[in-house]
Amino acid sequence: MNHETVRAVDPAVADALDGELQRQRDTLAxxxxxxxxxxxxxxAQGSVLTNKYAEGYPGxxxxxxxxxxxxIEQLAIERATELWGAEHVNVQPHSGTQANMGVYLAMLxxxxxxxxxxxxxxxxxxxxxxxxxxxxxxxxxxxxxDPETGYLDYEGLREMAEEFDPDIVVSGYSAYPREVEWExxxxxxxxxxxxxxxxxxxITGLVAAGVHESPVGVADFVTGSTHKTxxxxxxxxxxxxxxxxxxxxxxxxxxxxxxxxxxxxxGKAVGFKEAxxxxxxxxxxxxxxxxxxxxxxxxxxxxELVSGGTDTHLVLVDLRPSHPDTTGGEAEDAxxxxxxxxxxNTVPGETRSPFNPSGIRAGTPGLTTRGxxxxxMERVGDxxxxxxxxxxxxxxxxxxxxxxxxxxxxxxxxx
Numbered sequence: 011m012n013h014e015t016v017r018a019v020d021p022a023v024a025d026a027l028d029g030e031l032q033r034q035r036d037t038l039a040x041x042x043x044x045x046x047x048x049x050x051x052x053x054a055q056g057s058v059l060t061n062k063y064a065e066g067y068p069g070x071x072x073x074x075x076x077x078x079x080x081x082i083e084q085l086a087i088e089r090a091t092e093l094w095g096a097e098h099v100n101v102q103p104h105s106g107t108q109a110n111m112g113v114y115l116a117m118l119x120x121x122x123x124x125x126x127x128x129x130x131x132x133x134x135x136x137x138x139x140x141x142x143x144x145x146x147x148x149x150x151x152x153x154x155x156d157p158e159t160g161y162l163d164y165e166g167l168r169e170m171a172e173e174f175d176p177d178i179v180v181s182g183y184s185a186y187p188r189e190v191e192w193e194x195x196x197x198x199x200x201x202x203x204x205x206x207x208x209x210x211x212x213i214t215g216l217v218a219a220g221v222h223e224s225p226v227g228v229a230d231f232v233t234g235s236t237h238k239t240x241x242x243x244x245x246x247x248x249x250x251x252x253x254x255x256x257x258x259x260x261x262x263x264x265x266x267x268x269x270x271x272x273x274x275x276x277g278k279a280v281g282f283k284e285a286x287x288x289x290x291x292x293x294x295x296x297x298x299x300x301x302x303x304x305x306x307x308x309x310x311x312x313x314e315l316v317s318g319g320t321d322t323h324l325v326l327v328d329l330r331p332s333h334p335d336t337t338g339g340e341a342e343d344a345x346x347x348x349x350x351x352x353x354x355n356t357v358p359g360e361t362r363s364p365f366n367p368s369g370i371r372a373g374t375p376g377l378t379t380r381g382x383x384x385x386x387m388e389r390v391g392d393x394x395x396x397x398x399x400x401x402x403x404x405x406x407x408x409x410x411x412x413x414x415x416x417x418x419x420x421x422x423x424x425x
Contacts, residue, residue: 011031011049011424012028013027013028013031031424034046034423034424035418035422035423035424036349036415036418037346037349037350037351037414037418038349038350038351038376038377038390038414038417038418039351039376039377040350040351040352040372040373040374040376040377040390041351041352041353041371041373041376042184042185042212042238042323042324042352042353042371042372042373042375043184043211043212043235043238043373044238044373044375044376045237045238045239045241045375045376045379046241046376046379046380046423046424047237047241047242047243047277047281048241048280048281048284049424050280050284051241051242051243051277051280051281051284052277054243054273054276054277054279054280055243055244055273055274055276055277056273057273057276059078059079059082059272059273059275059276060272060273062075062076062079062272063269064076064079064080064083064269064270064272065263065264065268065269065270066263067083067102067259067263068080068083068084068087079272082272082275082276082279083101083102083270083272083275083279085279085283086101086275086276086278086279086282087099087101089279089282089283089285089286090247090249090278090282092286093218093240093282093285093286094217094218094224094226094232094249095224095226095227096226096232096249096250097250097251097252097255098249098250098251098252098254098255098258099247099248099249100112100247100248100249100258100259100262101236101245101247101275101278102262102263102267102270102275103233103245103246103247103248103262103267104245104246104267104271104274105235105244105245105246106134106136106209106211106233106234106235106246107134107135107136107142107246108246108262108266108267109209109233109234109235109246109247109248110136110137110144110180110207110209110233111136111143111261111266112233112248112258112261112262112265112266113178113207113231113233113248113250113258113261114144114147114148114178114261115261115265115266116254116257116258116260116261116265117177117178117205117231117254117257118148118177118178120147120148121147121148121149122148122149122177122178123148123149123150123151123174123175123176123177123178124137124138124144124148124149124150124151124176124177124178124179124180125150125151125152125153125167125170125171125174125176125178125179125180125202125204126138126150126152126153126179126180127152127153127154127155127162127180127181127183127186128152128153128154129152129356129364130356130357130358130360130364130367131152131153131154131155131186131356131358132155132183132184132185132186132326132358133152133180133183133184134183134184134209134211136209137152137180137209138150138152138180151170151174151176153166153167153170154358155186155317155358157358157359159317159318160187160188160316160317160318160358161188161317162186162188162190162191164191164194164195164197164198167179167194167195167198168194168197168198168201170198171198171199171201171202171204172201172202174202175202175204176202176204177204177205178199178204178205178206178207179195179198179199179202179204179205179206179207180207180208180209181195181206181207181208181209181225181229182207182208182209182210182211182212182213182225182233183209183212184211184212185324185326185355185356185371186322186326187301187305187315187316187317187319187320187321187322187324187325187326188317188320188321188322189222189223189321189322190208190222190223190225191223192208192223192224192225192228192229193228195208195229196228196229199229205230205231206228206229206230206231207229207230207231207232207233208225208228208229208231208232208233209232209233209234210225210232210233210234211233211234211235211238211246212235212238212239212322212323212324213239213322213323214234214235214236214238214239214240214247215238215239215240215241215285215290215293215294215297215375216239216294216297216298216322216323218240218285218290218294219285219290219291219293219294219295220291221291221294221295221297221298222321222322226249230250230251230254231248231249231250231254231258232248232249232250233246233247233248233249234246234247234249235247236278236281236282237281238375239294239297239323239375240281240282240285241281241284241285241375241379242277242278242279242280242281242282242284242285243273243274243275243276243277243278243279243280243281244274244277245271245274245275245277245278247278248262293378293379296378296383297323297374297375297378298320298321298322298323299383299384300374300377300378300382300383300384300386300387301320301322301323301324301325301373301374301387302319302320303384303387303388303391304325304372304374304387304388304390304391305319305320305325305391306319306391307387307388307390307391307392307395308325308327308391308394308395310391311391311392311395311399312332312395313327313329313332313333313394313395313398314327314328314329314330314331314332315327315328316328316357316358316369323373323374323375324371324372324373324374325371325372326355326357326369326370326371327369327370327371327372328357328358328368328369329341329368329369329370329398330357330361330368333398333399336398336401337354337362337366337367337368338353338354338355338362338366338367338368338369338370339354339365339366339367340366340401341354341370341397341398341401342354342370343401344397344398344401344402344407345370345393345394345397345398347407347411348393348397348407348410348411348414349411349414349415349418350390350393350394350397350410350414352370352371352372352373352394353370353371354366354367354369354370354371355367355369355370355371356368356369357369370398372394374387377390377421380421380422380423381421382417382421386417386421389413389417390417392413393410393413393414396409396410397410
């Protein structure tokens with residue numbers, strides 16, 4: 011993998027691309043929303059489809075010359091339908107957030123009510139944060155996890171739905187380490203005669219592989235990202251019933267987007283094909299097994315996990331009980347210095363600024379893609395714990411850096 015064609019035109023960009031490739035090879039990617047796609051997906055995303063405008067949908071484009079764009083988008087749709095079992099799939103959203111926007115635009119009017127999980131408890135910006143368009147356009151009320159257990163309080167959610175009377179209830183989360191009981195969220199939505207949007211952005215791959223229960227067929231709308239645990243082209247997806255198909259499609263185009271990013275849709279199609287192979291199911295199972303092993307190792311070192319563990323691809327560490335004077339930002343910075351890249355994250359009952367919160371979030375999709383298993387997660391967990399214990403100790407960080415180097419050498423990326 012090289013960037014010599016780019017270098018001939020723009021050495022500065024080529025240098026940055028080379029640097030990014032080397033950074034990914036030499037570090038452990040543990041941001042839970044990141045993964046490493048295959049060379050085939052990279053090639054598809056960098057293809058000549060970058061040149062093609064294809065406003066509209068297969069067979070109904072506004073421009074000529076779309077026969078191959080149609081073929082590729084239809085492949086992406088058919089493969090997504092097979093993966094998740096939805097009646098109708100729209101693969102055009104540019105991101106998970108824009109997939110959510112497509113549902114909101116299709117079903118809500120400005121000022122309508124959204125009931126969603128608070129960001130500091132594991133929700134997402136596009137579920138109603140005041141800095142996001144959802145918080146600015148809609149009347150948002152947010153539920154929380156149980157502060158004692160770290161689990162969703164489904165009965166409390168139902169009571170809140172009956173009281174608030176939302177137009178749509180949002181489930182699916184960005185920092186919730188437990189499997190979601192979609193039927194219980196649906197019961198809360200039914201109690202308020204509301205729509206139910208399940209945002210599976212983080213767990214698209216786990217749901218596709220059957221490692222997690224699917225909200226498809228339970229919720230009215232299922233949205234997701236296509237570049238996280240599913241390892242396909244970067245972007246978003248909306249799944250719904252035929253009843254809402256036309257409304258969703260019109261909300262995506264022309265409602266919220268113009269021309270689709272056909273090169274990304276090609277990457278989605280290739281990644282979805284890869285996910286239909288039996289090896290992908292094994293991968294998804296290993297992602298969860300790795301997260302459990304990582305969590306157990308961190309607990310053995312005295313770190314406290316929100317909810318006491320994980321069912322998913324991530325662990326969420328609350329530093330306050332074990333390291334009350336260490337912020338998530340400080341831990342993130344120290345770990346990045348040794349080549350381990352994760353992110354500071356808010357935790358339930360957060361007492362610090364979201365810009366420098368009290369927790370760290372670590373995911374296993376990228377490390378699992380590199381071929382690592384539970385034994386390596388124990389090594390990684392040991393590195394995390396030692397650096398968090400002594401974020402300013404140069405000797406500790408030097409040893410940790412050596413261990414990261416050993417792991418990246420044992421499990422090379424894009425060789």
